Amino acid sequence: MKYKHLITLLILAWFVTFSASAQDELEAYERRQFVHGNDTLPYRILYPENYKPDQKYPLILVLHGAGERGRNNESQLVHGAKLFLKPEYRQQYPAIVVFPQCPPEDYWSNVNIVYSADSSSRTFNYRKGGSPTRSLKAVMELVEELEKFGSIDKRRMYLGGLSMGGMGTFELLRRKPDTFAAAFPICGGGHPAGARKYAKKVSLWVFHGEEDGVVPVEKSTVMVEAIRKAGGDVKYTVYPGVNHNSWDYAFAEPELLSWLFSHRK
Template sequence: MKRFLFFSSFCLLACVAFSQDKTLYEKHWYISGNDTLPYRVLLPKNFDASKKYPLILFLHGSGERGRDNEAQLIHGGDLFLRDSVREQYPAIVVFPQCPQASFWSNVDIRYDSAAKKRIWNFPSGGEPTVAMRLLLQLISQLQNDYKLDKHRLYIGGLSMGGMGTFELVRRIPKTFAAAFPICGGAAPATAKTLSRVRHWWIFHGLADPVVPVELSKNMADALVNAGAVIRLSLYPGVGHNSWDNAFAEKDLLPWLFSNRK
């Protein structure tokens, strides 16, 4: 019994510590008219408002949509909280949260009952979704709120956020130094614009039953043909949660921060 109580107490303390760590991400809300975009901000250790810092913007997947300003940290939030990461790569890390009724990308998804599969149509243009419009405005706000190193702004995301990564780069192609979409996709016809961000690392699970791996393969091929420098990591036997593999890549952050615009 004593051993069980000790173990339970240890687990409780670990959970509390975990919860306390997440509170290092400050809660903010960007409001535009009747629309609100919640977002969390992790500042560097010993943050100095007079210094310029790199920015990492990370876009979550569809399952983390909402307005609780919590769920968007489920995948990836822990990575940037590691002491080793914060000490070696001081940066401002931002996790916005897409509203439940919106989508980062304006992709059209329909189900082909004959082929028994989803058909993904990525428009090459068109107006942004509510979430994307708010995200574009938020980026401008962040540039006003903090001293950002304009040569080291980075964007990444998973699933819906991977699609949003491609689309955000298409809409503001001169902004980012590098991008890392995970199990996402976009229209290959947009690759010429996207290649203005020269450095990409694209991730996908070869057994993904939700977002076809061909979407990432097609974008990688199109970006190479457009002159971008591409790293493509495809994981055998891995399903939709290829973000676990991506976050475990020991070269991800060294690669990311080595790129400058």
Template sequence: MNRFKMIIPLILLFYAFGSKAQDLEKYEKGSFIKKTDSISYRVLFPENFDDTKKYPILFFLHGRGESGNDNQKQLTHGARLFLKEEFRKQFPAIVVFPQCSADSYWANVNIITDSTGKREFHFREKGEPTRAMKALLGMVDDFLNKPYVDKKQVYVGGLSMGGMGTYELLRRKPRTFAAAFAICGGDHVANVQKYRKVPLWIFHGEKDNVVPMSCSTIIADQRKVLGNPAKLTLYPEANHNSWDSAFAEPQLLPWLFSNHK
């Protein structure tokens, strides 16, 4: 009897893990290939998707730890947020998770690590996009050519390396996005001018020892200088993982989808 009681919780545990994995399978696998540019992605379509209608679209950029070519790891952080029943009912939108290859990077940044492990991020003001960014730009354009995508409701967000990629995507396509959010990211301060008009919400942990908080606050300060302040939320006790707190913000998605071109 005791053995039976022990088996039941194990069965329920395996069932729970299986259910979560099955939920992520709702993100369909896809890839964009054009000449030498290629990128894999997962895409979640709204429930009862109708290709004769138009839907908002959100591109979410993952962090460095989720890079690769398995077309799976990029769903580690954030993917379940968009699977929640309340999101799918309130905000029927297309959600795309592209994956950056391990040998590239979303943003143009030179990262220097000293002998203590402390990192310095030197963002470029100009320059050609990385291989991953170039493919991403093509993928975004490809989605925007779909008849069921509402070009007035195009959004981007990301965390860490993906937050950096969010800023870079904004500066390379400043007229495309209705709003954006960046979690523990960074950019060259001179680039902020290019996306000064895009509604933006910035998140960062004050104890971040991977990407310094100043990488975000300098952008928020520059938006003030340019006369169009961004929303800024700092978490006093958060280290690099400020994304869990950001995803838990009840106004994040209502704010994001309230913005239109």
């Protein structure tokens, strides 16, 4: 009995140490807040190693999913943030990486979500036009501020996001078609009519799980078809048998960053 108790304590101690270590690693992303009118947008920013203010760096903006909404300025780093901390990538692809956080009551995309009677399924009705959500508007203002930042290379600005953030990626491209050189929407969706605004201006790599039970894979398929119809350059990766967590596979793609950084305006 004492032996089992000791094993339990050791496992608990390892878990606490591992969690603290992982959190310390993510603290490389500095905590910031962007004040936009009456709204405050929390965000985290990662600077390159040996950062030099007078040097130009690419910008990577990543939009999190609905599950990471909040005000703690932490949850948005759950998916994808560790990728940009890998030593080999920081050396090979020095960049400024930004993760904003959407509040719990808002959404990155201007979409009407209709739930079934038992809440087991939902339908996403993307709006063709209209004003952006307050949070996406704040992100747009943040991007404009970042563009003024002397260390940002305006020819190498990149965008990506997962789930709600994948939807926000498609919408942000529509609203700012001349800003980003490349984008990677993951298990997202959008209104296909907007694709013609950015199809020939932005290179895309779209990801989705074939068995996605939250955002059906057809939502990405429709966008890819619209982009191609508009003459755009788009790669499309569908993961067989994968549900909604296609971001785990997308962020593990060995060519993702090399593909991303190969594009410029």
